[in-house]
Amino acid sequence: MGKYSDIRRGKELNEALTKLRAWEDLSRDAKQTLYKGQRGSSVKVNANRVKGYVESFGLVGRIYLPTRLLSSTQTTQAALINTVRTAAAASSRTHDVGFTVPTGGVLLDGLKGYKPAKLSLTDRGTEVADNKSRITNIEYKRYDNKTVSSPFGAGTDTETYQAAVTDIKGQSAIETFLQSTGNRIAFTPEIL
Template identity: 65%
Template sequence: MTRYGDIRRAKELTDALEKLRAWEDKTVKEKRALYKAQRGSSVRVKVNRTKGYVESFQLVGRIYLPVKLLSDSQTGSNATTLANTVREAVQADGRTVAVGFTLPTGGVLLDNMTGYRPARLSLTDRGAEVADSKSRITDLEYKRYDNKSVSSPFGSKNTGGETYAAAVAEISDIAAIKAFAQQEGNRVAFIPEVI
């Protein structure tokens, strides 16, 4: 059985459905133009990346896989602060290493593995509430913030043999990450390694 409230919303939802269908009929170029127009003055965090390696959590032995790491030369105040917080957290205890690092005895660089996705730390800094918060698809109002996100891969620490769960616990316990997570609306996320 349906509730009367759902029935009363039928016209509103029918209008939204018609707008959704009209959106689906637009070309990719038209959709991108509408997205850019709505985004307005919001600026994405553009980070500088550099080549590096992380040690796998799941592969047996000291296996190092290539990744793109956050560079220590970031530009822009917001990008610099957020990117450096992430970079310093994942670099702790050698969880990321630069190209040309000293390979431990028995270690292997596995440069051509396909389908590998490293574990990642992601920080999302909640920005100010955006004034124009209508959906560009349905034209319905919703709350939206000018968020900034930065993520970086990480692996097992330099002693090797660290589990993913242990790495997440240690990174979560870093003072800068704890302070970041305590700010209202900020989010800390960990994405596990995929082999």
């Protein structure tokens, strides 16, 4: 049995459940229209990407796999994108298409299902004025956040994923970025 406070909220929660079920019955187009209407002036970060390579953490030897890297010619949201690109590229963790493969290194373009390790930074924006849920119409606090991610690989043939994560977290630009309230960093390990 629930707490008395949960029981007292029964009517309110039942109304929210009814609204949720009505939302679930909408078509995909109707849901997208409502989403766009609520998003208002918020602008998603559309990062330009170019072909590049990262060295795998999990394969034996100097194996470089293709990926999409952040372009250096980005103009919108350039500060956030430059921070992510610089952090991911530090210590030769990313490589442009024309890089010189070290002796004994192999470019492996045909590997299926590979997903490189990823660094993501989320920059907390200002609080959004229209903060009601488009589903239940309940108010909650919401921010105009911007998130940018970049793949990264091993900087040396012996570097582990955990060592790379520790090094990236320790960069002064990342530490400065994380000092702002609400800013976050996330890492995703590679999938072979």
